[in-house]
Amino acid sequence: MLKKGDIVQVKIEDMGNDGEGIGRAEGFTLFIKDAVIGDTVQALVMKMKKTYGYARLMEVTEPSPDRVTPACPVARQCGGCQLQSMSYEKQLEFKENKIANHLRRIGKFEEIPMEPIIGMEHPFGYRNKAQFPVGRNKEGKLVAGFYAGRTHSIIDNRKCILGVPENEIILEKVLSFMEEYAIEPYNEETGTGLVRHILTRYGFRTKQIMVCLIINGKVLPHKDKLTESLCQIPGMTSISLNVNMEKTNVILGREIISLWGQTYIEDYIGDVKYQISPLSFYQVNPVQTEKLYGQALEYAGLTGGETVWDLYCGIGTISLFLAEKARKVYGVEIVPEAIEDARNNARINGIHNAEFYVGKAEEVLPRKYREEGITADVIVVDPPRKGCDESLLETIVQMAPEKVVYVSCDSATLARDLRYLCDRGYELRRCRGVDQFGETVHVETVTLLVRKG
Structure with missing residues (x-):
């Protein structure tokens, strides 16, 4: 029976969502931070539950073929990077699997139309x-x-x-x-x-x-x-x-x-200029953000005649990208300063077909739909980590846009929300990861939902 303080040898066979190595010892599953799939390690048991436990990596006795020497001398102590000990190719595979696993386990999707993840040319020095x-x-x-x-x-x-x-x-x-x-x-x-x-x-x-x-x-x-x-x-x-x-x-x-x-x-x-204040939410990786928004734009398939809603629009980053190809874009964001920035960003780029509203998306959208009859051909959502409010998803179903493009920084809440929409008339057509955060466990996902017949 494993107990705290035991030192065990473990072959790492999988990795958890937070980048920790997963292996088995004496019938128990152990989670071991800083271990990589394919490593054989010596680990000190730190905490035990009924069927699993946590252990600290003491020594890599046989390194994985995917193990690399971290470029940063304090990578192990610092909480910022979780995957620096893993080759970048393997990091991308880990992130793609993470998205697919969430869609299978949480979203209950059997067929996942995954496209190859968009990786970074330079996975260091990318944060602005x-x-x-x-x-x-x-x-x-x-x-x-x-x-x-x-x-x-x-x-x-x-x-x-x-x-x-x-x-x-x-x-x-x-x-x-x-x-x-x-x-x-x-x-x-x-x-x-x-x-x-x-x-x-x-x-x-x-x-x-x-x-x-x-x-x-x-x-x-x-x-x-x-x-x-x-x-x-x-x-x-x-x-x-x-x-x-x-x-x-x-x-x-x-x-x-x-x-x-x-x-x-x-x-x-891209060609859109943004003014960024200390309080502005702005994607931290501008090179990959252009690829992310380009993917969202491709999924939206705009031809110039569409009305598009961009929910959780921040300072208008996606809205202004979409406005170049749509007839009209409406952006909604709860933070008043962000909406001021969005309006200003539209002005400095000479974009006149984008309107922005302050408020909760789940309140603004139903009001505009009911009181002013504003509909949507395409709805784009890029919510915070906790995903969309259920009342907002309900309104999307009522408005019945032809397409929903969902951009997510958390594939677990994405999977939950996609299941809600796919149980109510939508079909998951396309899905792609975009690596915005090299050396860490985080990954962005872009998905396209299309209304069934």
Whole structure:
């Protein structure tokens, strides 16, 4: 009988949704973080349940042919990347299988019209946004980096290889400034200290840079010295403070105080230009986002005469892509600032056939349908991780668009929602993964539903 503290040898035969290796020992299933399919490992049992347990990887005694040396020296401690020990080809296979398994198990689909996953040419250096927590380590040294997996312990890492090289320069300058002027980082336990996070954004096409310090207050002492230092970085466009004085795990507060330059940076997806503020939701991988939206556009099959609804539209990223090919696009988003950004983005691109509404999609859509008779030929949804509200799915069924294009960042909730729609008159015609997040377990999925006869 396995128990906590036992050391066992395990052959890894599968991987879980979170990238953990799965093997068996003495009849029990063990989940082992950092192990790769095909590895034989020695592992220390950490916790046991009735039929399964969790173990810590101690040694890889026989490496999998798909195992590679992680490019990042702190990959194992840091919670950001889960798949760096696996070859990129195998990562793509893992993600494709993850989507298919969710559609089978949760969605109960027997035939899955999967198309080959769209991978990345360069699975490093792709993130245009980073949020670095700031604190002190056990020795009292000022650190910035990322939280270790499932903790709020900061792994000092100023050189994240998923981000842009400029991030390292920015962190060096901000931490040097804090040390020189004795500005304390925020302490989660006591609620004291000033600087909580350093947020950076980078325009891949425009080369514009944004730096925003999230602070536990409204004033940053010696702020002119910081702006003077940061302005030496080529491309610096926007420097601001974000006020968050709550005792919370939520990173950003609502108030932005501009210190220097514009309150936004600009970047492009395809030919569409977007203004991005510190609070804007904007896809973190612009190269793959263009492929993702291109796929959604292909699935929509627009000919120029369609009325399209884009639900959970954010700052209008997909809406404006669709507007170039549709007769009319309506976007809905609950965040008022995002809708302001969407309207502004339509204006700066000279797009006049897109209208945007603030509110819950599940409330706005039925109201417009009932009161104004606005119908839809195509509905595009790109909801948050929790998927669509059931009342929204109900309204989609009532409006009966010819096509529904569902873009998802969580294939489990996608499978649930597709099952709802396919039980009520729709058929799953096409499905494709797009890797937006190389070296991690996350994957985007685009699906096409067509109304039956």
